[in-house]
Amino acid sequence: MTDRLPCRSEGCAATILPATAARTGGYCMPCKQEMERAERQRYIEQNRRDIDLYEEITDPVEILKIMHAPLKRDPLIRYIPYPLKREEVYSALSPGEADRLLTFALDLLEAGDEDTCQEILVSLVCYQNKSLESCIPTLMERGIYYPGILFKDASARSRDELLQQVEQDKDNRNHLLLALGWIGDDQVVYQFQEWRTVPPSWAEELYVPPEAYAHEGGWELTKKGSKRPLLYHDSYAIAKIVPSKSTYAAEAEPAEFLKENSALCPWCGSGLTTLTDLDISHPKLHFLGLTGERLRVCTCVNCSCYDTIYMDVDFHGKSEWSQANIKPEYLPEPDSEEDDRSYAAAGQSLRLADHPRNSYYAAYWTLGPAVSQIGGYPAWIQNAVYPSCSCCSQSMTFIGQLDWEQIEEYGEGIYYMFLCADCQVTATLFQQT
Ligand SMILES: [Zn+2]
Ligand SMILES: [Zn+2]
Ligand SMILES: [Zn+2]
Structure with a gap:
């Protein structure tokens, strides 16, 4: 039997065969590999160049062309991102610039690049309603x-x-x-x-x-x-704000988000969540055409992933579990560990944007737009599903959506909210990415 040698790395308890030691200079394989990885990383860091593809470019059309062009992947190059997101550059285009981009997209099609052409055209529709x-x-x-x-x-x-x-x-x-x-x-x-x-x-x-x-x-x-x-053309993004304590004034917001509710879910027993609490008397929300003070859309964020959840509401803040809800055959066991309500804190940093945005802004989910909004076209991840009202069975009207990716660090999927104003019923459903 050959005597094994200790690995030379400090703190490593591994032992190795003499033959291995001869090959690696006395280190075990994991240590050797880690040293090589660190060496590569050092080399990359020392030799990496920053490249700003947007340097001195001010024409938004040219900026978007660069954004749509494929990037050469090279560990020795670090591309400096443009300070604005693609959707922001698109939204700010003038009609003339949008026309130029349209021409560019058709040139790409001519040259055989159907995918990029399609992506530009969809962006022009969503962000510009072109x-x-x-x-x-x-x-x-x-x-x-x-x-x-x-x-x-x-x-x-x-x-x-x-x-x-x-x-x-x-x-x-x-x-x-x-x-x-x-x-x-x-x-x-x-x-x-x-x-x-x-x-x-x-x-x-x-x-x-x-x-x-x-x-x-x-x-x-x-x-x-x-x-x-089944929707409203008016649309307001739900944006994340960085709350600053000094300037924060308790101004009346037209909408609040993700508030904990004292009522429990009859299916899983966890607390219900008010996805949005709308002040429907606020001028910004007049487009909803509702008379009253408050519309609250509640749901169980756990069970909503498995079925549509209806609530009986009025326009004075009531929101109660509807007797029309039918418990699905399958529901996961409630997991108390997972049931942390950290998203409720995230809700406090969400507010309705000051200005409306294009109705179709989020209508094509794969463009990766900021999805959360009140009003506008839904960002369907899967097929379009407008739930039937539990009372009158007409399709319900879409009133807003919350993107969980925006809310929790590893969150994903979208909660969609619907209303039948005649029957005073809301519905929520969820689609998974
Ligand atoms: Zn080792
Ligand atoms: Zn539940
Ligand atoms: Zn109805």
């Missing part, structure tokens, strides 16, 4: 029908072509229907109604009836066949 009417024929020529939001301002002519194509084009039918849902003009509403009355032969190949695609565009077909919008 109409893409002029380039829709080009997209269609190239067989690009996705994402549907690109088509929302389609001309009557493009819409008619889409309506024709959806009858024949089995491969693209799902995307074509999404695009039509986004267009949602009188002709589309009429056609959805026709399809509901006499389902086309291809309808059985779909997971949902054709008229259900209206949800993707944020509306539903009423029983009488008209269009009923």
